Amino acid sequence: MNEPYKSYSVDEAKRKLEYYCSYQDRCHEEVHQKLRSLNMIPQAIDVIMAHLIEHNFLNEERFACSFARGKFRIKNYGRRRIVMELKAKGISKYNIDTALKEINDNDYIDSFNALAEKQWQSIAERNVLKKKKKLADYLLRKGFESHLVYDKMSVIDIEG
Template sequence: MQTKKTYTLQEATKKLEHYCAYQERCHKEVVQKLTNMHMIPEAIDVIVVHLIQLNFLNEERFAKTFVSGKFKIKNWGKRRLAFELKQKDISKVNINQALTEISDEEYIGVFNDLAEKKAHSIKENNLLKKKKKFVDYFLYRGWESHLVYDKANELIK
């Protein structure tokens, strides 16, 4: 029989301070971690408040770093970024604020570069299938459909 590890309030608080200091976290991730540590709801509330007061936990900061990282590294579009943040229970205000951090010029520039590369990399002779692969690739990554369809019609002829 395995006994589950129990934590005192102080031990759990220290553990979560390190957890949040290592990487930006959202409230949902922290609550999930505490739940997995078998903490009671009252203790979870106390620890989350403590982390917010000491600025270990900040949803606005989390949203901005999440958007910046996923846009620059994974080349996600704004729709996918907003969807992923909603999944993490981030408020609409913080989502919109984070998305405005991406300039329109940079956004369109990244999309155009990515579209050029993708159009040349698709090895398909049938034009309709090639367009479908192109469109599916960008829609899955959350790019706006009007951008995707316009670019597909422009590049794939």
């Protein structure tokens, strides 16, 4: 744990942040917050941020793409949730659009259907309407588009 008033030279902070960024892709906001937590002055923050970008430790497009891939593959997030979280991190629309291209449409639909099926089986509700509402809410919370969710609900009517 850091001592409360430890101060870092610009070079020490650069090394620390190079490691921080090489360990995992980071967005500019995360790095900026980290530098503020190290009690760096604004001029030093600007110098270090420029250094990290120049030496490719910090690249928002790369961050956005890896974030989108990870959240989709590991957490099964839909596009809407990924977009919302990237916007919350201050990522530009251009980088968000680039990141969404990382998600293959067929994989997306397959993942959506598998997740819906798995969740449908796990819901213990006996009332079909309540069960469908729970499934729809879950899929919407995961960030899948409403037209996909409601199309799935109508298919369940036929299957159910």
